[in-house]
Amino acid sequence: DGGITQSPKYLFRKEGQNVTLSCEQNLNHDAMYWYRQDPGQGLRLIYYSQIVNDFQKGDIAEGYSVSREKKESFPLTVTSAQKNPTAFYLCASSMKYRKTTNEKLFFGSGTQLSVL
Amino acid sequence: GQQLNQSPQSMFIQEGEDVSMNCTSSSIFNTWLWYKQEPGEGPVLLIALYKAGELTSNGRLTAQFGITRKDSFLNISASIPSDVGIYFCAGQAGGSSNTGKLIFGQGTTLQVKP
Numbered sequence: 001d002g003g004i005t006q007s008p009k010y011l012f013r014k015e016g017q018n019v020t021l022s023c024e025q026n027l028n029h030d031a032m033y034w035y036r037q038d039p040g041q042g043l044r045l046i047y048y049s050q051i052v053n054d055f056q057k058g059d060i061a062e063g064y065s066v067s068r069e070k071k072e073s074f075p076l077t078v079t080s081a082q083k084n085p086t087a088f089y090l091c092a093s094s095m096k097y098r099k100t101t102n103e104k105l106f107f108g109s110g111t112q113l114s115v116l
Numbered sequence: 117g118q119q120l121n122q123s124p125q126s127m128f129i130q131e132g133e134d135v136s137m138n139c140t141s142s143s144i145f146n147t148w149l150w151y152k153q154e155p156g157e158g159p160v161l162l163i164a165l166y167k168a169g170e171l172t173s174n175g176r177l178t179a180q181f182g183i184t185r186k187d188s189f190l191n192i193s194a195s196i197p198s199d200v201g202i203y204f205c206a207g208q209a210g211g212s213s214n215t216g217k218l219i220f221g222q223g224t225t226l227q228v229k230p
Contacts, residue, residue: 004158042120042204042220043159058217090158097216104149105206105218107158 003027004108006091011113013078013085021076021111023091031097032074033105036060037088046089049074050097078113086115122205122221130229135192137224139205146210148188149218150179153202162203163190185210197228 004025013019025032031050035043045058049068063082068074074093078085089111094103122139129135139148147166151159163174165181165188172179176193188205205221 006158009156040125040222042122042222043206044220045217048217092158104161104164106161107151109158110156112156 004091004093004106006089006108006111008111009109011111012116013113014116016080018077018079019113021078021089021091021113023074023076023108024072025074025091025093025108026072027093027095027106028071029093029095029106030071031094031103032068033092033094034058034064034066034074034076035090035092037090037110043090046076048097085113088112120205120207120219120221122224124224125222126225126227128227128229129195131195131197133195135195135199135226136189137203137205138187138189139207139221140187141207141219142186144185144210145188145207146185147208147218148179148181149206150177150188150190151204151206153204153223155201159204192226195226195228197230200226200228202226 007022033048034046044060046064047066049055052071055066055068065077091108092105094105096103120139149164150162153159163172163179168185169183170181178191180189202223202225204223206218
């Protein structure tokens with residue numbers, strides 16, 4: 001079945017450690033996104049990628065990094081510079097980048113990151 | 117930055133009751149999306165709206181794109197226990213404010229008592 005797969009489901013980070021969250025999609029979508037969700041808040045955009053080998057910062061990119069070497073994959077690294085990393089992280093994709101079209105956004109099932 | 121105000125923040129209702137929630141924006145939007153998120157899962161798209169005044173249904177769910185283009189409403193009729201979850205609105209600004217980014221409301225947490 002086509003969809004977006006995030007792994008792991010739960011992840012723990014030690015102080016000073018970088019951790020990487022995986023996101024893979026087999027929907028043949030061009031655009032991919034990373035959102036952060038905190039309790040009682042809306043989703044906030046971290047990074048997005050319109051096409052392979054290209055990505056842009058979202059609203060809260062500090063302390064995070066991404067890569068887009070393959071169309072199917074958009075991993076997110078939470079670096080030690082992110083001082084408050086505990087949150088639920090959601091990966092999403094759309095067929096095309098939304099600015100030029102009204103593409104629907106499809107989400108993965110999320111990764112819960114906690115600090116040890 | 118642009119913000120969406122979603123209300124109510126939470127609802128606790130009896131099974132069989134109807135539910136209404138809404139989102140308002142300070143600027144004009146050209147797209148409204150409504151998502152449902154169950155605990156520990158990603159949001160799932162319920163309804164997408166693209167034109168002012170548009171009214172769209174998906175089973176017991178009905179959503180409307182406000183005529184002013186600054187608000188949207190979601191109604192759930194005859195609620196059942198599996199309607200439990202967090203409902204998010206999301207919108208995309210129109211015209212010169214369009215960056216392609218979706219802006220999300222804070223969510224409405226719905227609990228249904230059998």
